[in-house]
Amino acid sequence: MYREHLPFTDCGKIAAKTDPSAIAVAEKYHLSLDGHVGKQLSSSMARQYDLILVMEKHHLEQVTHISPESRGKTMLLGHWMGGKEIPDPYRKSDEAFDLVYQLINQACRSWAEKMGQ
Secondary structure, rough: OOOOOOOOOOOOOOOOOOOOHHHHHHHOOOOOOOOOOOOOHHHHHHHHOEEEEEEOOHHHHHHHHOOOHHHHEEEOEEEOOOOOOOOOOOOOOHHHHHHHHHHHHHHHHHHHOOOEE
């Protein structure tokens, strides 16, 4: 999507396998999740980044708990969409995954635009 403009590391929920619905939606938009592995956020990892984007407001609290010094650089991915939270579609329908993809895409476009990319 915007990896070439917004380098990132995924520190989402750690699952044994990528959800089949996530794979199906990625393939629909000509994206590959091959080799994708989430990582558990650590304080040292958080210090490496200038900006940490999270999907939901409670993630702000979780990042702050793990790395209090990172709170000032942690924002919602949907910040430029009126502070919109982007729900986790895990264990939901393909349609839910598709909607979340659309929200992520829109949010990433907004961030790229604001960052001059």
